Amino acid sequence: MSDLQELYQEVILDHNRHPRNFHRLAGADRIANGDNPLCGDQISLYLKLSGNKLEDVSFEGTGCAISIASASLMTEAIRNKTCDEAKLLLEQFRKLVMGEEVAIANNLGKLAVFAGVSEFPVRVKCATLAWHTLNAALENRIAAPVTTE
Amino acid sequence: MKSYEVGQFATHAVKHRTLDVHKLREDFPILRQHINGKPLVYLDNAATSQKPKIVIERLRRFYAEQNANIHRGLYQLSEIATEAYERARVTVQQFIGAASSKEIIFTRGATEAINLVAQTFGRQRLSAGDEVLVTYLEHHSNIVPWQLLCEEKGAILRAVPINDAGELLLTDYERLLNQRTRMLAITHVSNALGTINPLKFIIELAKRQNIPVLVDGAQGVPHLPVNVSDLACDFYVFSGHKLFGPTGTGVLYGKADLLEGMPPYQGGGDMILSVSFEKTIFNHLPYKFEAGTPNIAGVIGLATAISYIEGIGLEQISAHEQELLTYATGRLGEIKGLRLIGTARDKAAVLSFTLAGIHPHDIGTVLDQEGIAIRAGHHCAQPIMQHFGIPASARASLAFYNTKEEVDALVAGLYKVITLFR
Structure with missing residues (x-):
């Protein structure tokens, strides 16, 4: 069970049970949808920008514990970061879960709990879904329509 | 005395029909394998079946x-x-x-x-x-x-x-x-x-x-x-x-x-x-x-x-699988929070299910650690998933070489899943 405990760390289980920033964001400047067609995972990511800064971040969706916890922890990690800082984080996170650079965990704070994912290659795409969606949202230069509740 | 005779006849009839599954399993080299230190329990036969050595x-x-x-x-x-x-x-x-x-x-x-x-x-x-x-x-x-x-x-x-x-x-x-x-x-x-x-x-x-x-x-x-x-x-x-x-x-x-x-x-x-x-x-x-x-x-x-x-005989195979299906349906039914998807009266030995609050992929990963292979996802049948309002399900699909012991292993594995995620 040790690999399994490594994968499903308490922080991940907690964020899966109680995802943070789990709602639609009124007045979002960017919205992107991420799909894992093979798994049926689906998330929507909302960003509110203030200049180059991510003033607010939220998400909604369905997915496995890894994908939901990853999205939840990501929203916490990138809030109040600049777009460039978020992109750097994205690259570091990718290296972590791909097992390319283990030491990088030291820079990642809470996100380091995803280090165990590299032992489960089929789950890498679960962990990176939210981050791919973030990338799409950051690349999208056209303001997406603002949702109304 | 009459009931005894009936019982004896029934036992005889069942014996005649029953497959010697443990002997048949010896025909499949892959089934002797261990995965993560546990005997392989292969329950993904609807995806592909294993091959006999012949x-x-x-x-x-x-x-x-x-x-x-x-x-x-x-x-x-x-x-x-x-x-x-x-x-x-x-x-x-x-x-x-x-x-x-x-x-x-x-x-x-x-x-x-x-x-x-x-x-x-x-x-x-x-x-x-x-x-x-x-x-x-x-x-x-x-x-x-x-x-x-x-x-x-x-x-x-x-x-x-x-x-x-x-x-x-x-x-x-x-x-x-x-x-x-x-x-x-x-x-x-x-x-x-x-x-x-x-x-x-x-x-x-x-x-x-x-x-x-x-x-x-x-x-x-x-x-x-x-x-x-x-x-x-x-x-x-x-x-x-x-x-x-x-x-x-x-x-x-x-x-x-x-x-x-x-x-x-x-x-x-x-x-x-x-x-x-x-x-x-x-x-x-x-x-x-x-x-x-x-x-x-x-x-x-x-x-x-x-x-x-x-x-082996397809009649015998079908009878054995029906017995397994009945057994597995009963055992899975004992698990609180388990929802069986697909309960047709006329059904092959496929058990599609969800566990409340636990995504099928997480079920699949935990079971894999127990040596149990199931499918988790939409099974290339998304219209069905849409009908039941679920993005995915876990699926155990049985073949004639599967046993009640393997169903028990699946159930034990599912309790481990529940313990981990609750």
Whole structure:
């Protein structure tokens, strides 16, 4: 069970049970949808920008514990970061879960709990879904329509 | 005393029917394996089945002793290979009760067989405004080929809906059949839910309106006795790898008169009688549809697999699997928060389920650590998932070599999943 405990760390289980920033964001400047067609995972990511800064971040969706916890922890990690800082984080996170650079965990704070994912290659795409969606949202230069509740 | 006698008779009858599963399991080398230090519990048979050593050995023997191209060489090896390949066709013909071996076309799998029919027979028959009827129970492989064709032709794809048990709504089916219906493409057994469709009734209704019927038997032949003449379907397709045979093999059965009237699917060697730059004369059935060098070893291995399961008996296989299904349904039913998806009255040994608050992928990963292989996802049957309002499910699909002990291992594994996530 040790690999399994490594994968499903308490922080991940907690964020899966109680995802943070789990709602639609009124007045979002960017919205992107991420799909894992093979798994049926689906998330929507909302960003509110203030200049180059991510003033607010939220998400909604369905997915496995890894994908939901990853999205939840990501929203916490990138809030109040600049777009460039978020992109750097994205690259570091990718290296972590791909097992390319283990030491990088030291820079990642809470996100380091995803280090165990590299032992489960089929789950890498679960962990990176939210981050791919973030990338799409950051690349999208056209303001997406603002949702109304 | 009388009840005692009845009991004794029943025991005798059951004994007669019961498979010696533990002995049969010895035929499958892979089942001796350990995964993550635990004995492999293979419950993903609807995805692909394991291979008995007799099939593996047949492939080895073909390549080691008999390998040559077929229908070509004037030398002994080629004759041996050709003879074994054509004997495989007869084995398949007899296995599914086809009238003639020329009605058996070898393909790469059920998917290719469906595409073949859609692109030749379907293409000939379909015009703008016509309809092709499928069902909500179809695997994507019996939806997409028809959808592609319908889009190209401006035709309409319709689907027979299901109830919450996962059974086709037959009154809706009857209503959907109409004068524009040019084709019915329907699965024998649902890969995602296990529902066994009442094919005889369904085909009879279609036949009253002269609607041709293709049956996707990928999940039928490994679990049920099948007789295409008795079913009176026009086409029946299945994959070899789900039938304990090699991957890359499949079968299209088609009624000879229909196959005769269909244009070739692919052009190439073996499917021609003569070629000039002005005109090509196509070969007779079944070769017209077998362009290029086929999967010779695979087809011969498939025939070995068929002989193997015929030796066990499909009636016996079906009875054993039904017993397992009843047992597994009961055991899974004990688990709080488990929702069984698909509870058809007539059902093959497929158990699709969700656990409250736990995603199927997490179930799959935890079970894998216990050596238990199940499928988690949409099972290439997204319309079914949409009907039940779930993005995915976990699925245990059983074969004759599975045991009650393995069902118990699954249940124990699921309790571990629940403990971890609660």
